Structures are given as C-alpha cells and as structure tokens.
Amino acid sequence: MFKVKTELLERDIVMAFEDLSFKAGSKAILNTVSHELKKGRFYSIAGCNGSGKTTLLQTLLQIKKASSGHIHVPDYYPNKAHYLSYVPQNTQLEFDFSVEEAVMMGRYPYYSGITGPNSEDKQKVLDAMEMTDMINFRKRSVTTLSGGEKQRTIIARALAQDTPVMFLDEPVSQLDVFHQIEVLKLLRQIADQENKTIITVLHDLNQVAEFTDEVMVMDKGRIVAYGEPIEVLNPELLKSVFKVDSEWICAKDTKPHLIFHY
C-alpha cells in the first residue's frame, strides 16, 4: 500500500514517488524515478514506445508491484479506488453493458451488492455522462459505440469514480482530431473546475504543450526532463530522446508550435 506522509498536504501534493523501479526479469523497465504530483494540475508523460510510460502509471496504481522505491500520499484511504482512477490504453468492451451500466462501475467501490447504488451514486453517474456528452447514449450498448464514444464512456466511468487523482494512458490515441480535442478540453476542464490531478500519456507534443501544465519526458525507464512543456521540449532534448529534428515556430498572434524536419 501507499505510505502516508501528512506534510504533503500542506504543500498541495497528491502523490510523491521516490526512486521507483520496476524490473521484468533482470531488465529495468522503470529505473529509480522520482517526482511529485500537485493538486489540480494536468500532467503529461511523453516518450518513445517502450520508455516506461505505461509501466510508470501502472506502478503508481499498484497494478504492477514496484521492485523498489516508495509512493507517498497525503492521506489514508482504505480503498485505493477512492483515491485513484484509471483509463487504460485498451478497455475491452466485448459485452453488452449499457453506457449507464458501464459508467456505474465507477461507483462499485462505494456501494455493496446488497444495498445497491444510492441517490448520490446515481447522481454522480448522471453528472459524469453529462460532462462527457454521453447522456443521450445512456441506454445504448457499449458494443455499438464508435471509438470516440467508447473512450468517452470509459472517461465518464473514471469521472464517476470521483477520485482526486486520475490516470489516463493514451486517452486520445485512437480518436479522430475532433474527438482528440474534445477529450483534451474535457480533461483540462476537469483539472481546472474540479481541482483534480490528471496524469496522461500523450504522443502529440503540440497537444502536450497546448493542454497540459507540466510534461515528464521519459527515456529508457527514467524521467529525463520535466517542467513546462515549451521549455522542456526543446530541440536538443527532442533530438536526444526522439531522434528527430524540430523547432518551435511562432506565427503571428498564435501560440508557438512545434514542427518537425524530415
């Protein structure tokens, strides 16, 4: 379980990890990473395939057991699912659950099978479907949804779980541009309005810069750089981590954009 460190509360930190490692056999997938996550901030994790992004999320969620290191949280939660929610890279939607039933699963950690959901549970499910614009699909079977609708359903489930910290692994990688922007705007809104901490793996570095407060760049199981995206994602770092040539350009009256030279 997580270790409780109450002084984190004063510094508005929702989770701090120290020298976290995860080994598969003798290979270190995650190599002594440390960082602190602040309340209400929107974090992104960027890095090449196999750099340890998903492993970092899953180790923090304790889906994978860390080989060494510590994870600190400011308060004691008897049920981890009341503190952290997770949108995995691929959620299987093989079975005919309705959207409402799938979103209600986010409330499972809060009620017993005998009593059933109370009015607060039901309200949170409605709110989550409202926020993700899935309310009109509530009776539809999840197997009949498009990729974007499925993703919004899963995000709604995580929202209904109502945790202070949300982890999302590549939440937009399977969506079209329109829905990518919709989902990222929604996450931005959740961080700003609900004061939740969001950690998400993103591949599009312009989206990282546009939507997130802070990026952690991972390479070979380590966090090699972190901070404000426009400062961190400089041409030198991108060359060394992603092996690409890039530059930030700034057209008139727009935010800077990263372009790549092929």
Added chain:
Amino acid sequence: MISAAKYKWIVIATLVALVLLSCIALLLGPTNLDFAALYDSLSGDSANSQSNGIWQVITQIRLPRVVMAILAGTALSASGSAFQSIFRNPMSDPYVLGISSGASVGATIAIVLGIQGGLLGIPIFAFLGACSALIVVYWLAFSLKQSEQNTLLLAGIAMSLMLGAIVSLLLVIHRDQMESIIFWTLGGFNAISWQQIWIVTPVVIFSLIMLFKYAKDLNLLAMGNETAHSLGINVKKKVAVILLISALSVSIVVAYSGVIGFVGLIVPHMVRFTVGADNRKLLPLAALWGGIFLIIADTLARTVVQPGELPVGSITALFGAPYFFFILIKRSKSHV
C-alpha cells in the same frame, strides 16, 4: 439495458415456466399420466392414487431426473456466465479448463476397470478426473507467474486435447466397453437417484450464492484486468476463487450426469440478448433458463424414441450448435 420492473416480470414469467415445464416433464414418459394423477401423487395422497406404481414412477424416477436437470442446467449456465466474464470471451464455456475431459477420463477408467455406477463408482472417478485436470491446469498456469486469463485458457485447451486423446486410446483398447463409455460421455439423467440429488444440491446452491455475491466483480473482470484492478479488485485472487467455485459445481454435476455440452455456452448468450451483460441480472436468469433448457432437453431425450432413450448431451448439441452458429453470424454483423 432493461428496466428493473421489466426484469422482474421476466423472472416471474421464467419461474412460472419452470414450474409448468417441470409438471409436464413429470407427466411425460413411457407411462403417460395426467394432471390428476400428478396432483394425487405430489400431494402425498398415495393411498388414493390409482396405484402405488404411479407414485413410484413419479417420485423415484421422474422427479429426481427433473430436479437433476434443473440443478445441472443451473450450475452449467451460471458457471458459463462467470467463465465468459472472467475470460472476457463470450465463446468460452464451463468446460474450458479441462473439467469435462478430466471427468471423461475418470469415468472411462472406472468403466474399463469394471467399477459400477450408482452413487459412488463412476461418479467418484469422474469427479476425481475433473479435479485432477483442474489442478494441473491451475498449477501450469500459475507456475508461469502470469495472472493473465489467456494462459489459463490455453493450458485448459491443451489439457482437454490431451485427455481427449487418452479417452480415445482407452476406447480403442477396450472396444468391448465402447458403448457404455460413449453413452456416459454424451451425458444424461437416466440413472439419477435421490441420494445423488442430496449430494449435488448443497454444492450447486453454495456455488450459486457465491457467484451471485461476486456479480459486481465479474462485471469489472469483464472490462479487463487493469480496469478491475483500478476499481479495487485483487484480480489474481478473485479469478482463482470464482473459477474454483464454479468448477466445483460443474464437476459434481458432470460426475453424476456426464458431459452435457452447449448449455453453459448458449444459455448465457440468450440471457445476455434479453437483459444485457450486467451479471447481477444475468446470473440469476441464466441459472433459471439453464434449468428450463435441460428439462426440455431431457424430456425430449426420453420421449422422442420411446421406449428407447437418447443421450441428453446429443440433444443439447443438436439444438445448441445451430444456435451457436447463429450467435457467430450475429456477432460478426454487429461488430463491423
């Protein structure tokens, strides 16, 4: 998918159908009876019934069959629903872990050794066979240190193939007993006694209650291990517990009634089409529909070619396989 009120009505209608079909099943057979005789015998008024023979036929031959059909259908369908959620594969059935083939090997060995059926004998060998297959599959899957259900599924398939080969070998070596081995393998309720019912009933009821208790967890497991884990489920432990509970009830049913295929595969599907995938609605209804399905199959098995009798397993396969094709076609259409 459906409202609570509608679900309630479906359950009530199902219960009524179960009772009616049970009564009809009690009346049909080589000696056809009518409702008056049934009433007399069920009310225990055996002195007034036409003869003690009717009472005997109904209470000692037909009633145990009907009860066993309900128990078997219930256990197979509920376990099938659970297995499908756990393996996240709507095409898996209660036999995927090698339970049926293990039982077949056990029963075949018993028959070959000349051990007679009845309360002990063949059923005990079948039960031991099922359990040994299960233990080996578990040991294989978990010694690989993977909690992925796919490993279990593959180990189960490999185990089934190997045990199937052993049954074939024994069949070839002991040609003289081929008929009784094959008849056992096809499954049926023709020699069910009350003593057997008393053994099977508590096990099946226990496993049903436990599965209902785990309905929420099964929903989460159906969404994937990571999702289940992030919503507070200890995946490895829960999968092992649920599989053991359902395997226990399936193997005891198989021990007394042989391998009856397709029930645990298609009944959960029929129910899912009707009430959706939520295990809290699916499990109770699948259990009831499984009972109905096997009452019908067993009644057909013993009435179609009177005075002879067909194996129930072949009836369920005859109806089940085409329905399975129908599911496959429907799935491929809805997943475009």
